[in-house]
Amino acid sequence: MALVLIVALPLAGWLVNGLAGGRLPRPLVSVIGCGTVGASFVASAVAARHLAVTSDALTATLFTWIAAGDFTVSAGLLMDRLSALMALVVTGVGFLIHVYSIGYMADDSAYSRYFAYLNLFVGSMLLLVLGGNLLVLFVGWELVGLCSYLLIGFWFDRERAANAGRKAFVVNRIGDAGFLLGILLLATTAGTLQFDRLADAAGAMAPGLLTAATLLLFVGATGKSAQLPLYVWLPDAMEGPTPVSALIHAATMVTAGVYMIARLHPLFLRAEFTLSVVAAVGAATAFFAATVALVEWDLKRVLAYSTISQLGYMFLAMGVLAMPAGIFHLTMHAFFKALLFLAAGSVMHATQGVVDMRRLGGLAGPLRWTALGFAIGALALAGIPPFAGFFSKDLILEHAYAAAQHGGSLALWLAGLLTAYVTAVYITRAAVLTFFPVAGRRDDHPHEAPASMGWPMAILALLSFGGGWVGAHAAGAPLLRVLDRFFAIEPSADTAPGAPLTAISVAVGVFGIITGLLLYRGRREVTLGALGAFLARQWHVDALYDAAIVTPAKRLARFAADVVETRGIDGAVNGIAGLVGQAGVAMRRLQTGYVRNYAAAILAGTILILSYWLWRGP
C-alpha cells in the first residue's frame, strides 16, 4: 500500500494543480506541489526502512494488465534495494527542487501549470523506478519523456524553447523505438517481462538473441540518458526553467538509462559484447562531452555537457561490471549536479536571466552563498576529496583499471582519467568566469536569492560535501555493501581502493583546477585556437548529422512533396475527377426534361425485356 502511495501522491498533486491550480491561491499550489512530493519522500523512507529490516522486496500488484495465453503482464510495483535508493533520490532531490521553484518561479504567470508538470514528472519517474516489470517501466519511461517535452517547452511562446522541446521529443523517440523493440524481443523470446523472472529466463535464451535484446535496450538508454550518438537534445533542453534542468535533465530523468541497465543486470551480465559497447560508448561520451563543455559560453550548457559527460562515467561503470559504483555515482551526481544547476539558477535569478558567461563575472561578492554552493558542487564534480564526487568517480576509475587488468582495454581507464582532468578544467573555467572579479563594469545590483531558494541549495551543498562517505571504504561503505549484495557481485580484493590509483585521480583533479585557474583567471577570451573552434562545433557532430541525416531526409521530403504528392497523388485524384466530369458532360444530353422522352425510354426498355423473354422461350 505504501508503494502505491509513493507513486500516487505526486500524481494526485498533478491532478489537483493541473485541474484547479489556476483558481487556487499560489501558496496553496506551492503547498500541494511540494507537500505531495515531500510526503512521497517520507513514504519512500518508511518503505526503505522496512526493506533494511526484512530485506525482502516489497511488491504490489494492482491488476492484471495483459493476459494473452501464457504471457501475462500485471500492473505491478516492485521496491527492492535498488529502486528504494532511486525512489529516495527522486523524491528527496525532487522535493528540494520543488521548494527551490517556489522562489524561482514566483513571478511566472503559469505558476500552477509549472507545479502540475513537475508533480507529474515526479510521479512518472517513480513509476519508472518502482515498476515491477519492463512494461510498467516503459510507461514511466514514456511519461517522463512527455514531462521533459512539456517542461523544456514550458515557455512555449519562445521559439527556441518550443523547438528544443520538439527536438528532445523526436530524439528520444528514436531511442524509444529501439527500447520498445528490445522489450518486444524479450517478451517473445523470454516469455516474461517480470523483473524477478527475467533473470531465470535470460539463462535459457540464445546468446545471440540476448545480445540483440540488450543492445536494443541500450539504444533506448542512449536516447534517454543523452549518450553518443543521441545526446543532441540535452544541451538544447536548457531552454526550460533552471529547476527543471536541475531535476529532470541532471539529477533524475537522464539517469533512467543507467537505472534500466542496473535493473536488468542479470541480462546484461550474460551479454559480454553489449557490456563492452556500453563501456565504450560511456567512455567516449564522457570524454567528448567534457571537451565540448570546455569551450561552451552558456553557463547552463556547460552544466548540460557536464551532465552528459558524467552519465558517460555511469555507463562506463555499468560496462566494466562496476554497477554498485555506477549507482553510487548516480546518487552523488544527483546531489552535486542539482546543486550546480540551482546555483546557476540563482545566478540567473540575480541577473535577470543572463547565462552567457562573457557577460557574467564578479558575482562572488554579491552572491556569496550561491558562490559557496557552486564552489562545493564544482569541487565535488572535479573529484577533489572529501567531496561527494571524489569517492564515486574514483571507484569507477578503479574498476575500469581493474577491468583492464582482467583482459579489458586500458583505453577505457585512460579516457576516464583524461575526462577527469578536462572536467576539473571546465568547471574551474565556469566558476572563474562567473564568480571571480572582473575589471570595470558591474552597474546592476545583483541580489541573493530568497530563503526558499537558499535552503535547498544549502541542503544539497551539505550532501555534496559529506554525502560521499556512504560509499567511502574508510567509513565502511554502507551504501556499497548494500548494493554489492543486490548485484550479487562479490567485492573482490583487487577492487579495493588502490592507493596509487586514488593518488593519480586526485592529482589529475587538482592539476585540472590549477590549469583552469592559470588559463582563465583574469582573462576572458581564451579561445584555444583551432582546437577550440573544433570543440565549439562539437567535433562537427552536428555538421555530420546534417550531412548524413538531415539533408537527405529533407531531400526525400522535397521529393515526396513535389513529385510524389503533386504528380502522383494529386494527379490520380484530379485525373479521376476529370474523367467523371467528362462523362457527366457527355451524359447530361440524355436528360432532356421532356416527359415523353422518358416515357419512350421506359417503353423501349419494356419492349426490349419482353422481346428477350420471347426470344429465350418458356
Add this chain to the structure above:
Amino acid sequence: MTVPISAYLALSALLFVLGITGVLLRRNALVVFMSIELMLNAVNLTFVAFARQLLAIEGQLAVFFVVLVAAVEVVVGLAIIIAIFRARDTVDIDDVDLLRG
C-alpha cells in the same frame, strides 16, 4: 356464338397502342392522362378475357385492384396538373422541362 379470345386480345392491343401513342405524342397533360387511363383499361380487358378463358377468379380480382389504383392515381395526378397550371398557367407538358440536364 362466343367471341374467341383472340378478338379480345386484339382489341386490347389496339387500345394499348392507342394509349401509348397518345402518351408519346400529345402535348396536353390532360390528354396524356386520359391516354394512360386507356392503357390501364386495355390491360384490364386482357385480364378479364383470360379470367373468363381459364375460369380463374384471380384475373377479375386484379382488375378491381387496377381500377382502385387508377382512381387513386387520378386524384394525385389531377392535383399535380392543377398545381402546375396554377404555377405556370399552362398544361402543356413540353413547357415543363425543369429536369433538363
